[in-house]
Amino acid sequence: EHLSPATQRKHSKQKFVADLSQCLFDFVIQLLPTAEEMAVKEDVRKLLERLIRTIEPDSRLLSFGSTANGFSLRNSDMDLCCLIDSDERLAATDLVTMLGDLLERETKFHVKPLPHARIPIVKLSLDPSPGLPLGIACDIGFENRLALENTRLLMCYAMIDPTRVRTMVLFLKVWSKRRKINSPYQGTLSSYGYVLMVIYFLVHVKNPAVLPNLQQMPPLRPISKEDTHLGGYNTWFFDDIELLRQRWQSSNIESVAELLIDFFRYYSRDFLYNTGVASIRAGLLKKESKGWQNDLSGSRYNDTRERNRLCIEDPFETDFNVARCVTKDGLYTIRGEFMRASRILAARPDRAIVALAQLCE
Ligand code: ATP
Numbered sequence: 001e002h003l004s005p006a007t008q009r010k011h012s013k014q015k016f017v018a019d020l021s022q023c024l025f026d027f028v029i030q031l032l033p034t035a036e037e038m039a040v041k042e043d044v045r046k047l048l049e050r051l052i053r054t055i056e057p058d059s060r061l062l063s064f065g066s067t068a069n070g071f072s073l074r075n076s077d078m079d080l081c082c083l084i085d086s087d088e089r090l091a092a093t094d095l096v097t098m099l100g101d102l103l104e105r106e107t108k109f110h111v112k113p114l115p116h117a118r119i120p121i122v123k124l125s126l127d128p129s130p131g132l133p134l135g136i137a138c139d140i141g142f143e144n145r146l147a148l149e150n151t152r153l154l155m156c157y158a159m160i161d162p163t164r165v166r167t168m169v170l171f172l173k174v175w176s177k178r179r180k181i182n183s184p185y186q187g188t189l190s191s192y193g194y195v196l197m198v199i200y201f202l203v204h205v206k207n208p209a210v211l212p213n214l215q216q217m218p219p220l221r222p223i224s225k226e227d228t229h230l231g232g233y234n235t236w237f238f239d240d241i242e243l244l245r246q247r248w249q250s251s252n253i254e255s256v257a258e259l260l261i262d263f264f265r266y267y268s269r270d271f272l273y274n275t276g277v278a279s280i281r282a283g284l285l286k287k288e289s290k291g292w293q294n295d296l297s298g299s300r301y302n303d304t305r306e307r308n309r310l311c312i313e314d315p316f317e318t319d320f321n322v323a324r325c326v327t328k329d330g331l332y333t334i335r336g337e338f339m340r341a342s343r344i345l346a347a348r349p350d351r352a353i354v355a356l357a358q359l360c361e
């Protein structure tokens with residue numbers, strides 16, 4: 001057969017993309033937590049809940065973050081939130097101290113209460129055991145109802161298109177950890193930040209969109225302000241996923257690999273880092289319109305400037321920049337990594353698995 005060079009290139013690209021999608025599924029599947037790990041974690045949650053109830057009888061301990069939203073990797077830490085359904089509850093500071101003492105006495109956890117942190121929490125860790133070869137790390141916070149809601153929002157987005165959304169998110173989490181750009185304490189971005197970047201890309205950048213905007217869909221029935229607001233923030237979103245699956249179908253049929261390649265390209269060259277704010281709720285916003293500009297001069301603003309290099313609006317806490325920890329150097333490194341990934345994928349090595357290994361090196 002005599003195929004023109006252009007046709008040959010097209011075929012080799014199609015083959016690469018198909019192989020890469022398969023490799024991504026296979027890669028991500030082996031990183032999922034085992035059923036045993038999930039069961040142990042649930043046992044730990046129940047045990048901790050029982051102990052907390054000896055201090056606050058009307059409390060519930062709920063899990064949020066990756067353990068609850070379907071974006072969990074093997075050995076990921078456990079985020080727990082204690083809700084107290086009573087009007088006369090202890091202050092978080094006192095609760096943290098008391099709970100710290102109790103857990104120290106009654107359990108094998110290593111306990112570190114942080115009663116005076118901006119958000120008071122108790123940090124726990126457990127040494128490795130047969131069921132949990134890498135041990136367990138867990139944070140218990142209090143009354144963080146917004147975190148429970150944003151966890152539910154991310155879970156709903158994952159449920160709309162489980163294969164593509166989950167594969168992309170899980171891959172980016174592993175990739176960002178392996179490339180060491182997943183540490184807010186060192187000036188880069190949290191997992192939560194990367195997940196929001198993926199959802200933003202699938203809702204607002206891709207055309208046709210892969211995901212609908214759950215916060216802007218018309219509600220099925222009238223809703224009152226009391227039902228939808230938490231601490232002054234509107235937390236409403238369309239959460240009837242069964243119904244949504246019947247009524248809404250994306251016309252975007254790109255494969256995971258195509259989406260990932262495009263994701264890296266978009267965040268390495270197209271996203272407007274200097275002026276733009278990525279908002280899942282409202283699309284691309286301007287830093288100016290949120291008072292998040294980073295070009296203010298004068299020492300008084302130094303702090304603000306450093307805080308708004310990369311702007312990602314929290315879906316509910318809209319005055320909160322999820323990426324505020326990202327420094328100038330951190331952003332430079334992150335963008336460098338997006339470019340590196342783009343370059344590797346554009347080079348299309350013979351075997352997709354080689355590209356994947358190189359990406360996560
Ligand atoms: P990992 O598996 O790496 O722990 P994760 O999905 O649990 O990832 P985290 O970054 O640990 O993500 O965040 C857990 C939860 O904490 C999020 O779902 C969110 O509710 C809350 N959270 C984390 N970081 C922020 C942040 N910068 N701003 C607001 N909420 C955050």
Ligand code: MG
Pocket residue numbers: 065066076077078079
């Ligand atoms: Mg977590």
